[in-house]
Amino acid sequence: MTIHQLSIFIENRSGTLIKVLDALKEANIQIIASTIADTADYGIYRIICSEPLRACEELKKAGVAVAISEVFVISIDNKPGRAADAVKAFSKAGIDITYMYSFLNENRGLLIFRTNDNDKALQIIKENNMQAISEDALQSM
Amino acid sequence: MIWNPNKECMSRDEMSALQGKRLHKIVEYVYHNVPFYRNKLQEMDIRPDDIQTIEDIRKLPFTTKKDLRDNYPFGLQAAPQSEIIRVHASSGTTGNPTIVGYTRKDIGVWSECMARCLTAYGVTRDDIFSVSYGYGLFTGGLGAHYGVEHLGASVIPAGTGNTEKHLKLIRDLGITGIACTPSYALYLAETMDKLGIRKEDIKLRVGAFGAEPWTENMRHEIQERLGLKGYNLYGLSEVMGPSVSYECQMQHGSHICEDHFYPEIINPVTLEPLPSGQTGELVFTTLTKEGMPVLRYRTRDLCSLLPGTCDCGRTSVRMGRIEGRSDDMLIIRGINVFPSQVESVVLSMPEFAPRYMLIVDRINNLDTLEVQVEIRQEFFTGVFDTPAAIDQLEKKLASKLKSVLSISAKVKLKAPNTIERSQGKSAHVIDNRKL
Numbered sequence A: 001m002t003i004h005q006l007s008i009f010i011e012n013r014s015g016t017l018i019k020v021l022d023a024l025k026e027a028n029i030q031i032i033a034s035t036i037a038d039t040a041d042y043g044i045y046r047i048i049c050s051e052p053l054r055a056c057e058e059l060k061k062a063g064v065a066v067a068i069s070e071v072f073v074i075s076i077d078n079k080p081g082r083a084a085d086a087v088k089a090f091s092k093a094g095i096d097i098t099y100m101y102s103f104l105n106e107n108r109g110l111l112i113f114r115t116n117d118n119d120k121a122l123q124i125i126k127e128n129n130m131q132a133i134s135e136d137a138l139q140s141m
Numbered sequence B: 001m002i003w004n005p006n007k008e009c010m011s012r013d014e015m016s017a018l019q020g021k022r023l024h025k026i027v028e029y030v031y032h033n034v035p036f037y038r039n040k041l042q043e044m045d046i047r048p049d050d051i052q053t054i055e056d057i058r059k060l061p062f063t064t065k066k067d068l069r070d071n072y073p074f075g076l077q078a079a080p081q082s083e084i085i086r087v088h089a090s091s092g093t094t095g096n097p098t099i100v101g102y103t104r105k106d107i108g109v110w111s112e113c114m115a116r117c118l119t120a121y122g123v124t125r126d127d128i129f130s131v132s133y134g135y136g137l138f139t140g141g142l143g144a145h146y147g148v149e150h151l152g153a154s155v156i157p158a159g160t161g162n163t164e165k166h167l168k169l170i171r172d173l174g175i176t177g178i179a180c181t182p183s184y185a186l187y188l189a190e191t192m193d194k195l196g197i198r199k200e201d202i203k204l205r206v207g208a209f210g211a212e213p214w215t216e217n218m219r220h221e222i223q224e225r226l227g228l229k230g231y232n233l234y235g236l237s238e239v240m241g242p243s244v245s246y247e248c249q250m251q252h253g254s255h256i257c258e259d260h261f262y263p264e265i266i267n268p269v270t271l272e273p274l275p276s277g278q279t280g281e282l283v284f285t286t287l288t289k290e291g292m293p294v295l296r297y298r299t300r301d302l303c304s305l306l307p308g309t310c311d312c313g314r315t316s317v318r319m320g321r322i323e324g325r326s327d328d329m330l331i332i333r334g335i336n337v338f339p340s341q342v343e344s345v346v347l348s349m350p351e352f353a354p355r356y357m358l359i360v361d362r363i364n365n366l367d368t369l370e371v372q373v374e375i376r377q378e379f380f381t382g383v384f385d386t387p388a389a390i391d392q393l394e395k396k397l398a399s400k401l402k403s404v405l406s407i408s409a410k411v412k413l414k415a416p417n418t419i420e421r422s423q424g425k426s427a428h429v430i431d432n433r434k435l
Helices: A016-026 A052-061 A082-092 A118-127 A135-139 B011-033 B036-042 B052-059 B067-070 B104-121 B137-149 B161-172 B182-194 B216-226 B339-347 B387-406
Strands: A003-011 A031-038 A044-047 A066-075 A096-106 A106-115 B084-090 B098-103 B128-131 B154-156 B176-181 B206-210 B229-236 B241-247 B254-257 B260-267 B279-288 B297-303 B331-332 B336-337 B352-363 B366-375 B410-416 B429-431
Touching: A003 A016, A003 A052, A003 A135, A003 B336, A016 A044, A016 A052, A031 A096, A031 B036, A044 A052, A044 A066, A044 B176, A052 A066, A066 A082, A066 A118, A082 A096, A106 A118, A106 B137, A106 B410, B011 B036, B011 B052, B052 B254, B052 B260, B084 B104, B084 B137, B098 B104, B104 B137, B104 B206, B104 B229, B128 B137, B128 B161, B137 B154, B137 B176, B137 B229, B137 B241, B161 B182, B176 B182, B182 B206, B182 B216, B182 B366, B206 B216, B206 B241, B229 B254, B254 B339, B331 B352, B336 B339, B339 B352, B339 B366, B339 B387, B366 B387, B387 B410
Parallel strands: B128 B154, B128 B176, B176 B206, B206 B229, B352 B429, B366 B410
Antiparallel strands: A003 A044, A003 A066, A031 A044, A066 A106, A096 A106, B084 B098, B229 B241, B241 B254, B260 B279, B279 B297, B331 B336, B352 B366
């Protein structure tokens, strides 16, 4: 139930982000959601996009340091407290969330996160009747 | 004051005769005790008896850092291990350091030479003298320390680091002399400003500065800010350590302890000796060393020997300031660093492309070293999708660098193919320090 996320190493100087975005544009890849984890010297640009495996190959061809990470996407009501409920369930099960970001799709909130234990996370998602989004479903949004 | 007028003020003829006699002896000694030298001399058809005067030195082969590396660790040691009482190590050009063993007599000669330096600076038994070179494998700390003890002044083995505590001791103990790198002296001055300690509050009057190149401008600034007189101290571990040469009150060139270390200046390309006064590569032959003697060791330091006699009364030859290097060695915080050492570490880690760049700078009078490396595309996997994972990778390289270089470096990870491919050895280094 995990989906593919692109994780891209970019240096903190002008032009590096454009290089990545241009390569995605050339390959006709659509970005669904993205976020940057920034440090003083570099950033890690995380992207959920169409055709992630092909996108990864295209970026590699362009000389970009890119890797595929497995992340979960769960759909929640766009109401106060729903994200807290989801995170609490993982926390109670002792699962660490490595990072998380979110975006809105129509009336649904979508939480994207990576954990330190994907199998256990999937179990918690099922036990709590959370609505995990598959890669196919995400692509057709 | 002159510590040993018999040697330091010898007539030139007597000195030449002594050097010739000692050269013959040392060649005979290494011929019989170091296979490396014996093979080399036999190849050139030279027998110890062919070497009788100091002029005969031109017949002898040169020794290089590479020879020391190829014979790591004890290949060039002439004395049996039972006679070695101390071992120091300095940077090698690659992974292996250069190992130097000293006999009891060597330590005695070293202390004697160091006492000559200190006396020339005006240090006496009444002084309280702080040694702020690194203690340990580096020759600076213990070398200077034994010299101060031999002279009979009170030595404060301050070492490096903990500058605030050191300053407190300088003030409270009334420390009058200090041996350190010139950049550390400036850092001391800066820390004094920060702590509100004025130069009138301290009694420093003599500074023995060495282990890195410095300029007249730095000398003036240090003298002005610390209220002392600063003297040059030169040495290298392959020959002995600090005390190979020293400035006197004239501060015009550094007198070489040439009864122990015979200097030559050569053209680094043709290897031909250059006439007095010309700048070239400094070469030393140890005339009395037992542990690891060297014949015509190429220091790679570029300087000239100053002609004429000195007004201080010493007759020993003087060397001018080091004007540069004939190789790519860097001196960072007093420690010798070769780009090839960084290369060997980078090559040992498959995570990184075989490309690197050293950025050297001086910030608040402290040298900084940044090592830039490229992550290899195939090694950038999903594991590295957090800054914490990348920091860990940087730390892994930093700790390997620290163990090889003996100084800390900041590692900066770069994207693939962003470091220019090197066009030559100097293309690996950007040195932003303005001396």
